[in-house]
Amino acid sequence: MLFNSFEFLLFFPIMVIGFYILNYKYRWLWLLLGSYYFYMAHEPELIILLIISTLVDYYCGIRMYEAKRKSAKKGYLILSIVTNVGLLIVFKYLFFFSTNIQWFFDFFGVELIKEQDVNSYNFNNILLPIGISFYTFQTMSYSIEIYRGLIKPERHIGKFALYVSFFPQLVAGPVERASRLLPQLKSDIKIEVNNLKQGIIMMAWGFFLKLVVADRLGIYVDEAFRTPDSPHNLSLILGSFFFCFQIYYDFSAYTSIAIGAAKTMGYELIQNFNQPIFATSFTEFWKRWHISFTQWLKDFIYKPLVKNGRISRLFAVFIVFFINGLWHGANWTFVVWSLLNAFLLVLEISTKSVRYSIFNILRLPKRVRELLGWCTGLSLITMTLVFFRSPNLSHATLYLKNMFTFKNSLHINILDNYFELFLSFILILIVQTIYYYKGNSHVYELFTERPKLVKYSMCLVYILTIVLFAINRQNSFIYFQF
Template identity: 50%
Template sequence: MLFNSFEFAVFFPLVAAAYFLLPYRWRWLLLLVASYYFYMAWKAQYAILLVISTVIDFVASNAMAKASDQATKKRWLLLSIFTNLGILVGFKYFNFLNASVRAVFPAWPVEDLDVLLPMGISFYTFQTMSYTIDVYRGLLPPTRHFGRFALYVTFFPQLVAGPIERAPNLLPQFFKDIPFDADRVIRGLKQMLWGFFKKLVIADRVGLIVDQVYNAPAQQDGLTVVLASVLFALQIYCDFSGYSDIAIGAARVLGYDLMENFRTPYGAASIREFWSRWHISLSTWFRDYVYIPLGGNRVVRWRWYYNLFVVFAVSGLWHGANWTFIVWGALHGAYLVLALVFAPFWERVEAGLGVARIPVLWRALNRSVTLLLVLVAWVLFRANDLGDVAILFGKVGEGVVSTSALEVIFRDMGAGIVSVSLLLAALFVLIDPWADDVAKGRRQMNGAASYAYHGLLLAACLLFGHFGSTAFIYFQF
């Protein structure tokens, strides 16, 4: 079930109303049934994977608590990790790995699997693995309530595209009797509205232009590729952060707090800062469960660089079974390593230029450079394959030799549609930092102004929204 579908528009109000009408002791059961229904509306048979992960991790976590020695605890942890990663690799990466081997050894006899990628598999496997790892580390006791643990694994607002929650934050909330709070419900609905605006009015509209360019890169010119790449940066931010806003807002309506996943990432002044603002739940997951166990920065310098590079390459693979994602992640890892290598030199440059006297201008310059680096990397993320990447960068290298490709887009899609899409995108860029603060409650508006502003958002969704039930980009991960 998609958030931007008629089914969800009926499903969510019914679940929310029933939730607050039911006695506390039955609410977890309602949410569990609703979560499985939400997932099974896509492919019912793949719900068995949720059941397997839930049962294995519940049993393993409780067995670890009863284990009398560390070796036994580790065996139960490995059972959990290998089960979850086995499911993930089998459904998401087997065909990619198989094709990669076949490319090197053409006589490779193993056939690809005829399977569909289960929706949200990368998200819920990471969420449930973090639980068993935390139990193993002694950071939290295992829950004895199977039903509420199953709800932690499947909670529908964040089941298929995050935020990737941690048990210490989310699981205890399912044991609380949460009274109806009208103010909280309104704040949740406002954040959902902002998410729908980003998805329907911005992401899906500019996505039409992006798709036309990236699906036929050889037919484009340099200017069109640059425009489409900038628009894709906007599309993926609005699409994914829009989903997060809807998820967080929906959970808030029901009385639950999910972690923040985005903090205006394109305002970052360094790649490191970008990753502290972009997909926060994933970047902190890799920090806590991969980077730090590898040694983090508490090792010799070359190993520190190696750890960073490996973590980002693996995070690229997490996003998709394609070499474009791996190279995208590796490129971000290279950005971070190079920033560390040249940090002493850069500090001397800053001292020599006296940038302390012009902090605003210097930060603006750093933001511009960071954004440019992120935009270059997004080309890898969006391209269909590495061959298309070469074509796209080649088109940019040719410069603006003509505008014929852009003219084709205006003709095929309609000049009015394209112009409105570009104007809405430009308006969004201007208001996003302020509107993001409003949606997340960091900035308050008085009653009349709030009603007017949110009324405009709703009107924009109804008038300019692209209602095609387009799936969220991160659903494929």
């Protein structure tokens, strides 16, 4: 079920009303049934994968905690990881791995799969379960933290199942830790007007970001990336620039709606963004972007790799970013995008002392340094995202090639609509101004801290904006595919 659908507009109020009507002892069951319905509304047959992941990690968590020998604990941890990673490989990466292995052997003249076998079975027929990358990583973090002795296992299988499938963040995160979310799911939450207000406002903000801004930018982006051989290089540059903001607003919109939906029921989800566009370095950008997932990679992959000096820190960065790229999708474009960011991050870290020496020699003020860092960082991030958006590597390289092939053309109005182009820039400016002053987590203060008359006026303006400027097509969120 999409957040930006009429089904959700009916489903969500029913869930909130039922939540507060029921005794808190039975709310877990209401939310669990609602969460499973939410997931099954999109692809009912694949709910079995969610249940398998839940049951395996529930069992492994308890057995790990009760095991006396470290080898037994490690065995259950391996079972948990193999199950979750196995589900990912079969349902997300099987076709990717099989085609790349076949290509490798074809290069040496070895035929692994006969043509008739390819015709009789197509790996593309395997469905990609939405949200599988999110809920498998969430349950793995639960198992790993029990193995490390950081948390105790949840004995109530229903409440654990709710932790795995909680509908606001089930499909695209944030990736919540059990130590943070499970205690909330077991608490007796009283209805509070402030929670309802803040939650509804955050959801409204998310719908505005998605329907009015992100989807509008997506129209220009789609047209620009449809013609990577365009003779108008400025339109390609603008297309990559718009995509940087499109993916940010699209993902931020989902997160805002998820956080708002949980907030209306008194639950606090982790903030997934912290003004990443204002970052003045790559290091800072990756601390502010998709925070729950980057923290997951840091805690469960990076730290174990560099522990006791097993692997150098810089090499570990490349391993982490390689996994980050594959996590985003079964396509080399995501891997190249992620490894380019790893290279730029390592380059920034390794040249830090040299750059600071040059800045000191030139006596550049701090604000000038930050401005240079911001311009350079945003430009390079925008260029790497060309790989993220492109369907294949040849498309991305052609796009970048023509992007930097300067011609006597200043044409950027590829949609033949100057109003839409102007509106896109204005909307980016408005959103970034709001984020600059309120950040990603306090947007609701724009409304709650105003007099009643102003609030009513803002509500009217919001409704008119959605009616007049929302893009009339039901686009799924970009991160649904991951």
